[in-house]
Amino acid sequence: MKRFFSNLSAALSVLFIIVSVMPVSAATTNQSTTSPQNLSTSATSDHSSGLSIDPRKNYLINPGQTVTDKLTIGNLDSTSGLSMSLRMIDFSFTDQSGTPKLFLAANHPDTSWSLKPYTTLPSNVQVGPGETKTINYSITIPKNLGAGSYYSAILYESGQGTGENIGLGASGVTLVFVTVPGTVKENMSLQKFGAYQSDNSGATGGYVYIATSTPQMIAYSLMNNGDVAEAPAGSILLKNMFGKPVNTINKTNPNEDLALIGQKRLFTTCIESQQSEVIKLGGEVSSANQGSTCVAPHLTPGLYTASLDVFYGQNGNETHEITGTTHFWYLPWWFIAIVLVIIAILAFIIWWTQRKVRTLIKGSTYHSGRGISRRG
């Protein structure tokens, strides 16, 4: 009996230890403020979390036509394999920028511009360590599908880490845009136009009317009420307060940004930019994708007028033109300070003159033909 209780005690002790290291869903221990609430296991890394993919695909597909293309998927990890599941998801816009809002839920209803029903895609792919793999996929546009823009995204989901508190997963997305040619409804309107201040190349910022630091960007917001994604192109002419042209910005949409269906899209461009050679992600110099960063333009303080002239239109459809004019002041603090000092000096001179003249008038008599002379 004594041995039985001894064995039972030992068994319960072992059970307690096992239970204490299991997740709480299986554990029944009472929480203690002095004992740790988590006993972690050792780190593991059984699969790659580094991938390379195509960020964007653009197609022009006629109704009734099927396009088959390749997706290139690279495993950046030279020691572990990359196992990915692939599926189509829809997306929209997040805000005025080009950030997609991904509809990740598997049961999310298809959008009116969805490519999901028309796309055939493998459900998973295995890529060996350090290898690159290409897979075929196809898009079939039905004969009765109307002209316009259709877009969805391919989501590549890699395996996720387990065994620690926080498992990490790396997934990638390819945005797929299809234009179905034909007569489309195109309707964009200018919402706002002006100088734009941003500390992060336009990622965030706002329009300014009076700029105390040199404005580096000009922006315009267009509302797309059509049924096709648009990429306007045109130029902006900047003049100073004397009507003299200061700069012509030939690329009002330097990155060919898109205004999606229903989106109010912000387009930003540098007043003056500096081209920088970008080394391709393989080591060569890329001339196709040059980096462009805004530099402070040589503006003198004063009033500026900017004139916008942009065009948009799909192939075979009417070319639309949007024009607008805006003004902004560039008044740096040093200039404001100088102006205030000048105003103060002028005010002092006026006050001093007034005082002198008043003294002169009060203490003088006017004698005809002899001017003003002091009394007595």
Place this chain on the structure above:
Amino acid sequence: MNRLKRLRLSLLPHRPVLAQTLVLLVFAFVLFESQASAVIRFTDRSLYINSAVPGAATSYTVSMTYNNTGVYTTTVGSIDLQFCIDPIPDDPCVAPAGLDASHAVLSNQTGESGFGILSESTSDIVLTRAPQAAGEIPSTYTFSNIINPTDTTQSFSIRLGDYPSTDGSGQLIDLGSVVSQVTNSIEIETQVPPILIFCVAGQVNNDCSQEYGGNNVDLGDMYPDTTSSTTSQMAAATNASNGFVITANGPTIEAGTHIIPALAVPTVSAAGNNQFGINLVANTAPQIGSDIADNPTTPNAYVMPSYDTPNQFMYNSGDIVAEATAVNLGTIFTVTYVINDAPNLTAGVYTTTITYICSGRF
């Protein structure tokens, strides 16, 4: 005495002058938007490219309606068609790469007709006819055998202008541009393909060629009187001109049915409270994390403001945590995770899986 008064008025005008000066200054600041100067333009302009394949020989149909309202003459003897990237008539014309209109043939014309090709070069065609009055009717001109541009990354335009002369010289009557873009229906092998690279691990380098620490991180043992924290890293790069965006996705940390709620807004870490949050910046309380390691050649990657305040943490699944606005050659982001637990938190192994999704921008 009257002269003295006049002298005083002329020497002491400061009050009205000051008032006037102030009023003028105020008015100088209050400006009203005006419309762009009016120009006479062709109306209902469009361009149809029969095949939008880059580099293909195809036909172009230019359509427009002559606009006779306010023009100095309705007599048209020539039309100039200039192929440029920029559609604005007064701007310098840069011809689209690969385009060749030097062997174009005017194969069809409707509306105002009777034109023939006077001259043509790689990026310019001049049509001519005997000068005659043009009506405000829709007109089309179809050119075959034009070689498409090869650059699919930007649109191009045809600048239109008509003249009373027969050679495209003299004073312009109407002007206007039509725009279009060639689109590759299949990837062209000769072009540098866009690529997006992305990796997540305990530690990474900026081109994802090295990853350390596996794809999970440990917070160690949790005590109510201390903050548990750890970090992971991710790197992203792209040669796509629109840049990339990274979102964080997944539930808050939990153990079975017991959860530690995520901080919904940026909040200071406070031991003894149930808190889970992340940020992507160097912190001092707790002393952990790193600022963004941007590539000096392409410093255009940013952490979103909600996750960019030192010592403040939050987490909402699906939030954008970082992005780059243009070509980026590789940026490392360090994510700091903090967990605080209240004394009455149920014991267990608290875990979560956070999936970072990196996508291109549009």
